[in-house]
Amino acid sequence: MFLDEIAKRRTFGIISHPDAGKTTLTEKLLLFGGAIQEAGAVKSNKIKKGATSDFMEIERQRGISVATSVLAFYYKDKKINILDTPGHKDFAEDTFRTLTAVDSVIVVIDVAKGVEEQTKKLVEVCRMRSIPMIVFINKLDREGKDSFDLMDEVEQKLGLRVTPLTFPIGMGYDFQGIYNIWEKNVQLFQEENKQQKGTAIQYDDLTDPALETAIGTKALAILNEELELIDGVYSPFNQEEYLNGEQQPVFFGSALNNFGVQELLNCFVDIAPAPLKKQAEEREIDPTEKNFAGFVFKIHANMDPNHRDRLAFIKIVSGTFERNKPYLHVRHKKKLKFSSPNAFFAERKEIVEVSYPGDIVGLHDTGNFKIGDSLTSGENISFKGIPSFSPEHFRYINNADPMKAKQLNKGIDQLMDEGVAQLFTLQLNNRKIIGTVGALQFDVIQYRLEHEYGAKCSYENLNVHKACWVEAKDETNAEFADFKRVKQRFLAKDKQQQLVFLADSAFSLQMTQQKYPSVKFHFTSEF
Numbered sequence: 001m002f003l004d005e006i007a008k009r010r011t012f013g014i015i016s017h018p019d020a021g022k023t024t025l026t027e028k029l030l031l032f033g034g035a036i037q038e039a040g041a042v043k044s045n046k047i048k049k050g051a052t053s054d055f056m057e058i059e060r061q062r063g064i065s066v067a068t069s070v071l072a073f074y075y076k077d078k079k080i081n082i083l084d085t086p087g088h089k090d091f092a093e094d095t096f097r098t099l100t101a102v103d104s105v106i107v108v109i110d111v112a113k114g115v116e117e118q119t120k121k122l123v124e125v126c127r128m129r130s131i132p133m134i135v136f137i138n139k140l141d142r143e144g145k146d147s148f149d150l151m152d153e154v155e156q157k158l159g160l161r162v163t164p165l166t167f168p169i170g171m172g173y174d175f176q177g178i179y180n181i182w183e184k185n186v187q188l189f190q191e192e193n194k195q196q197k198g199t200a201i202q203y204d205d206l207t208d209p210a211l212e213t214a215i216g217t218k219a220l221a222i223l224n225e226e227l228e229l230i231d232g233v234y235s236p237f238n239q240e241e242y243l244n245g246e247q248q249p250v251f252f253g254s255a256l257n258n259f260g261v262q263e264l265l266n267c268f269v270d271i272a273p274a275p276l277k278k279q280a281e282e283r284e285i286d287p288t289e290k291n292f293a294g295f296v297f298k299i300h301a302n303m304d305p306n307h308r309d310r311l312a313f314i315k316i317v318s319g320t321f322e323r324n325k326p327y328l329h330v331r332h333k334k335k336l337k338f339s340s341p342n343a344f345f346a347e348r349k350e351i352v353e354v355s356y357p358g359d360i361v362g363l364h365d366t367g368n369f370k371i372g373d374s375l376t377s378g379e380n381i382s383f384k385g386i387p388s389f390s391p392e393h394f395r396y397i398n399n400a401d402p403m404k405a406k407q408l409n410k411g412i413d414q415l416m417d418e419g420v421a422q423l424f425t426l427q428l429n430n431r432k433i434i435g436t437v438g439a440l441q442f443d444v445i446q447y448r449l450e451h452e453y454g455a456k457c458s459y460e461n462l463n464v465h466k467a468c469w470v471e472a473k474d475e476t477n478a479e480f481a482d483f484k485r486v487k488q489r490f491l492a493k494d495k496q497q498q499l500v501f502l503a504d505s506a507f508s509l510q511m512t513q514q515k516y517p518s519v520k521f522h523f524t525s526e527f
């Protein structure tokens with residue numbers, strides 16, 4: 001029973017650059033699972049483009065991201081948990097952290113735009129962790145790049161090794177359908193009343209004369225040529241390689257028209273991994289172990305400032321998590337019980353008695369948790385974190401109300417624990433620097449410090465090009481000592497007390513690298 005439950009779970013995230021079609025695809029998957037009744041349900045939660053980026057909007061976004069944090073549904077007897085990886089540029093940190101909790105990902109790429117910046121960053125993290133990835137090339141109903149060129153681009157820019165499992169017949173205006181390499185059949189795409197509603201006609205093989213009639217002799221000849229080329233160029237799908245992160249199957253389709261999505265989902269439930277083993281600092285944890293272990297990968301502050309409680313999202317790694325049972329908060333070394341753990345479904349959340357590996361539970365928290373914390377049946381286990389990346393924007397944060405220094409420090413501390421931004425403390429004078437991925441985050445922090453902690457802050461500009469984590473070959477050598485002395489103005493500690501070099505320009509970073517060859521500069525905190 002317990003083992004069956006584990007084998008049923010598929011916990012994954014969809015990653016993409018904003019606008020590639022992640023929300024639309026999510027929605028179509030939920031429709032297949034019967035988890036929502038109508039198109040638009042997820043979408044209507046999305047931030048309308050062009051909306052003013054003011055505080056109300058920020059608050060609204062936080063509300064929405066609670067609602068879409070985890071979307072669970074059943075499909076073909078599998079329990080599918082989609083973890084939301086917020087795509088808005090201001091939420092990239094949060095997205096990276098969610099990747100610690102997924103067992104696989106689907107990467108959505110816009111056929112016309114190809115590989116974009118955010119996709120690159122996110123795929124890099126998945127690659128570092130050998131997370132199994134499936135690529136979905138979206139918007140085939142529009143003109144875009146040639147399919148082979150695009151697969152080349154994916155291999156080059158994302159460092160992947162792909163193999164197509166479906167292939168489009170035509171594209172844009174000429175888009176006629178999908179050849180399903182996985183199931184060896186053809187689904188034709190029909191526009192109904194130009195409403196672009198995809199209905200499918202299935203042909204079981206390429207020699208069906210009706211297929212030739214349907215798509216035309218020329219298109220069929222091209223398809224045959226392309227399939228031959230695929231045969232020659234790409235190695236056949238190998239599930240073990242996929243699971244090891246060494247090969248990535250590619251699907252083509254149009255999420256908006258619901259085309260190619262079911263092919264993706266059917267294959268996904270067949271090949272995607274059930275909950276995986278997870279490496280903790282002490283040992284590897286197997287999901288089938290009887291004892292419970294889980295970790296916090298996301299924290300959501302309550303939007304109502306009168307209720308300071310937060311929702312901590314726990315990924316269950318092993319054993320079962322049960323309501324009202326005491327579990328060890330490893331960092332605090334104390335036992336905690338939870339009377340109302342939440343499970344999430346597409347349109348509702350509910351209190352859950354038992355959760356299994358792969359599931360996510362939301363726990364009400366009054367400030368006990370921070371990202372990365374472990375909860376166990378009793379064993380001391382710490383799960384490895386996700387690396388921090390260099391933020392894009394940096395500012396000094398100052399206390400604007402001397403009477404509220406304590407509140408300010410507490411607020412900053414908790415917001416950083418939530419993963420809103422990164423904090424660096426300058427070595428020279430202990431001044432605090434906030435680093436964010438999107439500039440809007442500074443306003444969010446200021447607003448929340450005031451409304452949730454009663455503290456006031458002001459910012460001061462600071463010119464930083466990149467934060468680099470410093471590694472010395474030998475901490476005692478003269479070169480490292482010289483580096484620390486000459487560059488002390490630019491040295492800070494992050495929250496984990498790791499040494500960080502705040503380079504003020506690409507040029508000065510390069511010069512510093514040249515001058516101190518034995519000092520290594522890393523662009524992520526995990527090396």
Ligand code: G4P
Pocket residue numbers: 016017018019020021022023024025043046087138139140141142253254255256257
């Ligand atoms: P995101 O979550 O990755 O940011 O993308 P989202 O699903 O919101 O899609 C971005 C835009 O691309 C939306 O259009 C959406 O309708 C469109 N889109 C998604 N899939 C397809 C597809 O297969 N074909 C075509 N042609 N368009 C697609 P929008 O106009 O920005 O929003 P909306 O007004 O349609 O909501």
